[in-house]
Amino acid sequence: MNKKYSELAELFRSEKTDEEILDFLLNYHKNDIADMMAGMTEEERKRLYHLLGAQKVAEIFKYIEEPRKYIRELSVESAARVISEMDSDDAVDLLEDLDPEEKEQIVRMLDEDAKKDVKMLLSYDEEEIGSCMTTNYICIPENLTIRQAMSELVKQAGENDNIMTIYVVDEKGVFAGAIDLKDLIRARENTHLEDLVLKSYPYVTDHEKIDDCMDRILDYAEDSIPVLSEDKKILGVITSEDLIEMVDNEMGEDYAKLAGLTAEEDLKEPTLQSMKKRLPWLIILLFLGMAVSSVVGLFENVVAVLPVVICFQSLVLDMAGNVGTQSLAVTIRVLMDENLTGKQKFQLVVKEVKTGSLNGILLGVMALLCLGVYVHFFKGYTWMGAFGISGCVGVSLLVAMAISSAVGTVIPMFFHKIKVDPAVASGPLITTVNDLVAVVTYYGMAWLLLIR
Amino acid sequence: MNKKYSELAELFRSEKTDEEILDFLLNYHKNDIADMMAGMTEEERKRLYHLLGAQKVAEIFKYIEEPRKYIRELSVESAARVISEMDSDDAVDLLEDLDPEEKEQIVRMLDEDAKKDVKMLLSYDEEEIGSCMTTNYICIPENLTIRQAMSELVKQAGENDNIMTIYVVDEKGVFAGAIDLKDLIRARENTHLEDLVLKSYPYVTDHEKIDDCMDRILDYAEDSIPVLSEDKKILGVITSEDLIEMVDNEMGEDYAKLAGLTAEEDLKEPTLQSMKKRLPWLIILLFLGMAVSSVVGLFENVVAVLPVVICFQSLVLDMAGNVGTQSLAVTIRVLMDENLTGKQKFQLVVKEVKTGSLNGILLGVMALLCLGVYVHFFKGYTWMGAFGISGCVGVSLLVAMAISSAVGTVIPMFFHKIKVDPAVASGPLITTVNDLVAVVTYYGMAWLLLIR
Known part of the structure; x- marks a missing residue:
């Protein structure tokens, strides 16, 4: 090979x-x-x-x-x-x-x-299913005998090689169902063609959005699915090869969007075009970052009195961000299932917060112990002072991780609800909200416990 | 429907x-x-x-x-x-x-x-291709006539319904090629069956890793691909339905790993199991974060003299992180193509650094202007002092973004080279390296320009 x-x-x-x-x-x-x-x-x-x-x-x-x-x-x-x-x-x-x-x-x-x-x-618009279909399919009228159907198949197979499913139309040319080729091959001469037709065969209509119907097509796991016009005439088919491409594209796009790219990139793309795909989110993030900065600015006096607290700001913020991203990734995958009930969504939020809090307790305790020792020996604080500071970090970690899990679940659900792609919009908003929560918790705690 | x-x-x-x-x-x-x-x-x-x-x-x-x-x-x-x-x-x-x-x-x-x-x-191990195959396929000896082949097909089609491709074996039962069903249907009585056999039909061997052969199977875009034993006997086939599932799984796993989960999760999973999937990376990240903290600690004296600099630490770190994630996402997708040459990889690094630097220049200038005005009016610094501070932020952004792009490209390539899944290992290492670069650049710059 x-x-x-x-x-x-x-x-x-x-x-x-x-x-x-x-x-x-x-x-x-x-x-x-x-x-x-x-x-x-x-x-x-x-x-x-x-x-x-x-x-x-x-x-x-x-x-x-x-x-x-x-x-x-x-x-x-x-x-x-x-x-x-x-x-x-x-x-x-x-x-x-x-x-x-x-x-x-x-x-x-x-x-x-x-x-x-x-x-x-x-x-068709490139987001419509009609833009992915192929006109390579076999179609026969419903009133043939088995033998006629077979010879019609052989005739059409010269031009069209998607022969696995044979589509059947009535005298007006309206889609009437499909025959599985293996049923036709196995059928005896005296069977009625009608008995072979699967009348409730799934279909899509040409102007449907790919995102909206892809899951449904995948569910039926058929080799090909017909694309019909408004008046139920067959325009083309979606083959399993098309489906593989669609799944690959859709996942690739989601993947890229989660990382703050507006669309997928490839190796050959000119630098300018890559810049265009990346800049929009970077600019939004810059301004959101400035908003966070002005909130950090409110705690300048805490830092002026106790400069050691700045050592752990990045730690608390990064951990909140990491936990939020984990929840986001899980939520986006779960939201791909369009049949999710409200109850299931609520369960997901509960589960995420539970997971986030439990992990938060574990990591909070680890941070408390390790950082207390570190601050005592390397920064020269008393044991009391050192564990005061590491206590702030530990508690902030716990609070920030619990809230981040909730934020990382609720925000994508909200965007999904208002029909905005959650993979695109959620990332930056979650980062900002989590940064704010983490900063306020951490410096607030330091001010309350250590300075006042 | x-x-x-x-x-x-x-x-x-x-x-x-x-x-x-x-x-x-x-x-x-x-x-x-x-x-x-x-x-x-x-x-x-x-x-x-x-x-x-x-x-x-x-x-x-x-x-x-x-x-x-x-x-x-x-x-x-x-x-x-x-x-x-x-x-x-x-x-x-x-x-x-x-x-x-x-x-x-x-x-x-x-x-x-x-x-x-x-x-x-x-x-089979669940990572081996043998674990995904089905034994539902049609297989005929190579010395049949067209008519015999057709009746053998009809006979076997009662049991096995993957009839699109008919596999052919020689007298020893060794895989000899495949016949496309449409060629068999279109063939005339007097054709030799041998003329219909595609002798260089692609195949995989049963113990191959799914990750290693998936791309190759996808490339051939066939309806089914045979899975052979060491001695080239057919054990089963991979159908396009299996392929769709494999693509969906592989992408889902990568997606989850990028977000610091060790494997994909779903809604029904118990909390404890979710914790186990998330904790490993969180713990690693916690300790890496502590390493960053100790570096930030070196700059305590900068902060003590000029507390306003802490306002923009999160901004510089977040932006470096965002740019690194963008490069990582692009690189992981590009690395999925196993045929990449060394030259192409080098080109990717150059392109990423170029994109990162150009975006860095743009965002750096935006930060310089906006933050200068902000610091002057809201923090009461002179225009000189304000633009000194915002200049530090701007230059740090540019430097951090250029380096982050390189780091976000080179690290996954390194892991890919040493056969460690880049989606798993890259995220945390990139975050840490970028945090370090950003912190040192930003506080170093502040110390050099503003304090000394």
């Missing part, structure tokens, strides 16, 4: 004839050819395209992560022929990657079917 | 006969029945199991998130019959959910085939 990167290039540089090379090529998996193309020269790749023909090249291009470079090695006519052979969603992905003029030129030269499909997919 | 939660319960509470109810039941999607079972009483569910029979109940149980409760409503014999009908991986998932004695009892009563498969799957 680990084909040598240069294997194909060597093949093309050998004395072999076109036919011999083609024989070798047909033995490779398309994905391996896609990988090895990076090791070839432009001239060699052009010979490869020529040898394989539009259909096979289309299958290979599906596997190439950045096909832009290679598409430019083809004439506009050849590029259009290749893209016409691709599944509509892959074709659109590729076209979206090109410059607007290139895209225009190629779309104009696509064959009629492909042009129609591509234009339909491009008409 | 949004079946009423109580629809099934109502059906069972009506005066309908068993036959009428069964007619209704067969019209529902299995996933909908699974959902609606929660709204029924135990008695009603028992009638449902009885009406549907083991095979259909098995199909429904696949969709139930926590089947433990329902399995207990069945006698051990019935439970064993149901589990025998399930795909081996689903059966194992369910069995793992039961108490050890229950599991033992049921496994003993499984039918021979199921028992063999379940025992084989259970023999």
Whole structure:
């Protein structure tokens, strides 16, 4: 499976004839050819395209992560022929990657079917499920016999290779259900086709938001799910391959958002674009940080009298932040389940606060003991004074961690409720609220216990 | 698609006969029945199991998130019959959910085939790909005619419903390739079966770690991939449904680890178990925080002379932390691509530092201006003094952000290199290093510029 990167290039540089090379090529998996193309020269790749023909090249291009470079090695006519052979969603992905003029030129030269499909997919917003579907599916009328259905399948399978599920429509072209291919294959001649149709087969409608229907599609665990128009006509299907991509994207986006990026980044992205994705949150955080600073400023007099307290400010703030992030991560994952009841949400808050407080007690005691010893020996305070200070840290840790857990759970739930993505909005707000809580508790405690 | 939660319960509470109810039941999607079972009483569910029979109940149980409760409503014999009908991986998932004695009892009563498969799957470590495979696949010898292959398929399809890819073995039972079902369906009578076999079809071996081979499997975008033993015999397959689950799990784990949890949590988990998942990192972070505290302690004299500097400590530390997290999130996603070259990694570091520094310049200037005005008006410093202080903050921000970006990129790369999961280990180390850098820069700057 680990084909040598240069294997194909060597093949093309050998004395072999076109036919011999083609024989070798047909033995490779398309994905391996896609990988090895990076090791070839432009001239060699052009010979490869020529040898394989539009259909096979289309299958290979599906596997190439950045096909832009290679598409430019083809004439506009050849590029259009290749893209016409691709599944509509892959074709659109590729076209979206090109410059607007290139895209225009190629779309104009696509064959009629492909042009129609591509234009339909491009008409959807990228957040709508319609933008991810493929028009590669099998569809038959409901009044066929088993034998007719089978031969219709063989006929359509030449063009469309998602044959696992066969969609059935009534005489008006309205979606009537689906047949599992294995049921059709196992069926006896004299069975009625109707008996094979799953009438309550799940579907989505074209303008639904991906985020809203993804969980539902995943729940049904089918190989493909039809995308219907308002009037229940089939427009396309979502395949399990699309689903894997959707799960990967959605999780990747959430992941990025949790870290204060507005969208996912990749290696090839220009610095300016990365800056744009990161700056919005950094600026918001800067101003929230300034707000925290002005609250810290209120305790200047505590610090002036007892400078040793500043040593542990970062400790208390960091721990509150860490606990808040843990609760946030758990809550966001739990909120992905859209069927959560109010009672379950309440249970989650209770559980988080319980976990946070119990951890807080443990860590508070550890801090009390370790820091007391440290302050006594290294800062030269009396045992009383040292444990006074470490006591402040311990109690602040406990209080800050309990409150942070609650904040880290309630804030994402609130954003989820008002339909704002909790992964984006929660992070900074939680950091700020937790910083404020921690600062006020810590310095307040120091003032009360040690100074007054 | 949004079946009423109580629809099934109502059906069972009506005066309908068993036959009428069964007619209704067969019209529902299995996933909908699974959902609606929660709204029924135990008695009603028992009638449902009885009406549907083991095979259909098995199909429904696949969709139930926590089947433990329902399995207990069945006698051990019935439970064993149901589990025998399930795909081996689903059966194992369910069995793992039961108490050890229950599991033992049921496994003993499984039918021979199921028992063999379940025992084989259970023999793998849960990190090995063998633990996720299913033994539901079609396998034929390579020397058949097209017609023989087709009838062999129809025969095996009664038992195994992953028919999209048909695996081919030689006379010794060694994996020889795969046939795409659509090619078999489209093939003419007189084609040689051999011509349909994809000989370089990708595969994995049973003891490979899921993390190591997942990306490779995803790359090939096939409906199913065979799992082979050391001697290249087929043991099972990984289906696209398994893949979706693997992607979801892997991302969820990474997500949780980034937030300092040792593993993913869910709602139902006891508090004690959640504590255990969170405490390890919190304790490490506490001690790392103490290390930072002792460094802050070195600057006590700066604070004693100029207490106003403490206002902005949290600001500088938080911003350094935020930038480090952004770089970490980007780096972890980029590192998921196992084919990354050393040059690409270096490029990533350069890009991150560039992005961090440019953002640092922008935010540094913003902080300089805003805080200068704030300190002058609210803290009563002269313009000179105010901009001296805000200048320290601005320059520290720039330096801390540039260094944090580098740290947030290099540390996960280092852990990745030494084969430690970067999502787990990086977070705390980055926080600590960044805190140290920020503290030393900020107080060092304040001491140099303002005090000396």
